[in-house]
Amino acid sequence: MAEYVSTIFTEVIVAPGYAPGALDVLARKKNIRVLVAAEPLAGGSELRPISGGLLIQQSDQLDAHGDNPANWTLATGSPADPATLTDLVFAWRACRAVKSNAIVIAADGATVGVGMGQVNRVDAARLAVERGGERVRGAVAASDAFFPFPDGLETLAAAGVTAVVHPGGSVRDEEVTEAAAKAGVTLYLTGARHFAH
Known part of the structure; x- marks a missing residue:
């Protein structure tokens, strides 16, 4: 995947981790930012303020x-x-x-x-x-x-x-x-x- 990404226009890559050697391949690409994302929290609710109260909805689950x-x-x-x-x-x-x-x-x-x-x-x-x-x-x-x-x-x-x-x-x-x-x-x-x- 890193080889493929290195051939297309990419400014930022965010992933939970990288395979051995992937960072070396990506480092050859000019002006790219490579970030490691924390694992998403499971469960939970999202709160949205609305006039006169709150809307409570279940958070969207990754890998649902x-x-x-x-x-x-x-x-x-x-x-x-x-x-x-x-x-x-x-x-x-x-x-x-x-x-x-x-x-x-x-x-x-x-x-x-x-x-x-x-x-x-x-x-x-x-x-x-x-x-x-x-x-x-x-x-x-x-x-x-x-x-x-x-x-x-x-x-x-x-x-x-x-x-x-x-x-x-x-x-x-x-x-x-x-x-x-x-x-x-x-x-x-x-x-x-x-x-x-």
Whole structure:
């Protein structure tokens, strides 16, 4: 991984640890900052002040049940090949760090378009597609919560996204799955969400 990262534009790398020799490889790259992250705390709650009180929500868990693609359900399409699945996992994990409503589009182990903080999912999808431009064609996408309507998924499909992962759980999941099938998009359900207020 260090060899690959050393060939692409990278300013900062943050990881819980590094394999033997990785730091030597990364040290050859000019102007890179390599950081070691502490292990995340398990459990806990997040507090958000709101007018007249507090919103208490469970903290998003790293390595939660829904993060493991072996636990995902293939809703429609062909099973993803290993490279596509790796990109789907990356996009899904990246969603946790993006302000909801979040859509992350990824290709080749990197984000190519991110739509965040929108009041609805279709606007987040449009923003991610706009930011990704031509790099969206052939990429994958993740949504931090379910698609309440097919329009968000249709926006991604029209831009050339080939596979999507989302939690599922909408009363319109069947419509979303049908839209994916009609567009030829592989669709996975995680059963867990990253959405937060």
